[in-house]
Amino acid sequence: MTSKSVSNTCYWKIIFLVIFVICVSIFHYRTGTEHKYHGLHEIYRRLYYVPIILSAFWFGLKGGLSCAVVVSFFYLPHVIYQWGGDFFTDDLPRTLEIVLYHIIGAVTGFLSQQQMNATRDLKMTIRERDESYDKLKKQAETLVEAEEQLRRADRLSALGQLSAGIAHEVRNPLASIKGTAEIISDKFKPGDKEYEFVEILIKEVNRLDAVVVGFLDFARPKPPERKASNSNDIILSVLKLTKHQIARSRIKLKTHLEDQLPSAYVDPEQMKQVFLNLIINAVQAMPDGGILEVKTYKEDSQIVCLFSDTGSGISKDNQKNMFTPFYTSKNRGMGLGLAIVHRILEGHKGEITFTTKQNRGTCFSIRLPIVDI
Ligand SMILES: Nc1ncnc2c1ncn2[C@@H]1O[C@H](COP(=O)(O)OP(=O)(O)O)[C@@H](O)[C@H]1O
Ligand SMILES: [Mg+2]
Known part of the structure; x- marks a missing residue:
């Protein structure tokens, strides 16, 4: 429940209590003091x-006592004037009712306050438990x-060593065929x-060799x-290389x-490959033209x-796999571009992140260290 709806409910409860007290008082005062009405007076009093x-139940100790005070305020003139009696000696139980109002208000209020505190503590414990559960779930997912x-890395390194040998062997006959x-x-x-x-x-054969x-x-x-x-120089050299394609x-x-x-602490040749792969992917994502924006700046101790x-943006399914080797959504893609980018950045203690919107485009962000870390 929002705090606004809680205060609204309180408001209506108070109005209900006030109307209730006023109605009982009206009936009480309008009933004559003759002997035959004595029973009715007893009922109204209770x-x-x-x-x-x-x-007391709704607002705790304060609520019970405040209502007892209000009720006494309405009830007292009735004792003094309507019955016209002496305050203490005429009908003592009637006067003592005021004390009882306060005792009942205080006891019920105290008990309900205890109950409310226990409920609040319980809710807090439940919320804390839910939060810890969420945290635990997230940690389990990360794990x-x-x-x-x-x-994957393990599979890749074993597979990589084996197939790198085969790939090397394939290149020689390929050169002869060519x-x-x-x-x-x-x-x-x-x-x-x-x-x-x-x-x-x-x-x-050239294509196979490139693979x-x-x-x-x-x-x-x-x-x-x-x-x-200088990252700007590396980017400019890659843009020169891809100028015609763009x-x-x-x-x-x-x-x-x-x-x-500022200079980034990187291997310029490997960074060339990173930027080239990203630019080629961007170009391929915009077969019908578009805008390619390249930006560099320094942030904290990194070059961004x-x-x-x-272009086309990247679908949810593709986003999960795009850094996996050999994953491609293209007919003649190799699916190695981003895997290589990822691996190179790992070796540089750099970072790659991206934001994408389907049919709107994609933005890859690379962070490179300025100093040796
Ligand atoms: N800029 C981009 N816009 C849209 N999709 C992209 C972009 N960059 C990468 N992708 C997606 O990631 C996949 C993997 O890219 P990559 O590893 O370079 O392999 P390839 O380009 O050979 O498919 C691509 O097939 C494509 O689905
Ligand atoms: Mg690619």
């Missing part, structure tokens, strides 16, 4: 206990996630059917050679690279690099 008990990551295909292609003229076939062969190179980069990461490097996709490039940006696009 009816005053109802609001006192209710008030499960960490365990999954650990298992060389042979090039020799064969020299025998045909552009326009010949055979020439086109051989061109397709060379293209596919193997990508995989080797991922499976056998080189330890970073970290040195003070223009071809009708993408507008906006850069906000902070002047006097933002890459935001106005």
Whole structure:
């Protein structure tokens, strides 16, 4: 219940009590003092206990006593004037009723106050228990996630070592196939059917080679050679490299690279790969054009690099898997780009986070250390 609705309920309870006391008093005063009405007076006198008990029940000790005072205030003139008697000697039990009002108000109020305190303590304990349960649940989830990551890393390192060997072996025959295909292609003229076939062969071999190179980069990461490097310069060199691809996709490039940006303590070659993967992903997410925004600035003891696009965004399902090696949502994707980015940043004690909105775009944020940590 909100505090507003609680105070509203209190308000109505008080109105109810006031009306109750006033009604009983009216009946009480309007009833004559003749002997035949004596019974009615007895009833009205006791009816005053109802609001006192209710008030004590609702508002505790203060409520019980306050209502007893109010009731006495209404009842006292009746004792003094209507019965016209001596305050103490005429009908002592009638006068003593006022004392009883207070005793009942105080006792009921005290007991209900105890009850209310116990209920409040219980609610607090329940809330605390719920909070601890939530905390525990979150910690358990984090633990499960960490365990999954650990298992994945373990699987990857075993799988990586094995397949890196195979991949290495694959590259040699690939180079021979490519060389042979090039020799064969020299025998045909552009326009010949055979020439086109051989061109397709060379293209596919190149693609396969790129997959193997990508995989080797991922499976056998080189330890970073970290040195003070200017992130703006690395980004600019990658943008130069991707200039044509960006223009071809009708993408507008906006850069906000902070002047006097402190150097980041990173391996420039590996960071080139990180930025290249992010920019290529952004370009691929905007096949019909859009805006690619690149921003750098310093925050605390880190360099922040933002890459935001106005592309397809990433669905909830994809978000869970996008850093997993070989996960791709593209027909001809390799699914290694972000896994490599993640691994490189891990080696740099950097961070990658992202925000995304479906059909609106995605923003990747990279944080790099300024000093050696
Ligand atoms: N900027 C982006 N916009 C939309 N989706 C993205 C973006 N970057 C990455 N993704 C999603 O993450 C997946 C994994 O990316 P990545 O590891 O680079 O592999 P690939 O590009 O070969 O698919 C992509 O297939 C895509 O679904
Ligand atoms: Mg990619």
